[in-house]
Amino acid sequence: MTVDAFLAPADALVGLRVASKRALLENLAGRASDRLAIAVDEILPALLRCEDLGSTGVGGGVAMPHARLDAVRRPFGLLARLREPVDFEAVDDQPVDLVFLLLLPAGGESQNLNALACVARRLRDPETAAALRDARDAGALHARVGGRALSQA
Template identity: 45%
Template sequence: MKFADLLNSKAVKAVTTASSKKRLMHDIADLAESAYGISASRAVEALLERESLGPTGVGHGVALPHARLDGVNAVVGVFILLEKPIDFDAIDRQPVDVIFALFAPEDAGVEHLKALALVSRTLRDQSFCAKLRANPDPSTLHTIITEAATVQAA
């Protein structure tokens, strides 16, 4: 699995402000709707439901919200870079500014887990995250993400 398979160039955004975690979930859902045709209201509901099971802030300013949804045909991602980090109830209690959300079909099984592992492994690299934080242009972010994953996979 590669980032190029997960991340549509229209699903990358730099957001100057998000007032709260809930507002960010709405931004993620709106982006998923415009990039993939996923219902924004169903996406928000699924993301918040998953978040209620335990926060998806994995530490070092990174969050990996994810949800399974009916009507999604393949695992897809949304990437948001925040100019100003927000509280996300992350495991290290640090605010979050790098967010990669995944949406998977209800029956995705192992594909969902493979995608989550790829994103988690890639965003655990602090120098990679620093490169993302230094480049707030959406097309540049998309290129960095998709090329870095190709290099790592080689």
């Protein structure tokens, strides 16, 4: 599985401005709501519940907020590179500037684990993270995370 399976080019964002972790989650939940036609009131509380269990800031400036929702039929992703890093209460206490929101079906544990592992492998790779930070625009950001060779982006 590659990230392209659940991240459309239109769902990669460069230069997103937010002031806080909460504002970031609200912004991404709103965007996901628009793309999936699922009420933001379903998405945001699920993301916040997951964050209450422990930050999805995995270190190295990367966060992977995620939630399982009955209304989601297949994994859906949004990738954002923030204009300015925000405190995300990450495991290494470093601010976050790369965020991959992943919404997953309520069932399908195998598919969900594969999607989470796929995102984690890509974003926690230092070479990929550096390439994402250097991407000029959303198209390059999407190409660099999608599983293709970095030299093609």
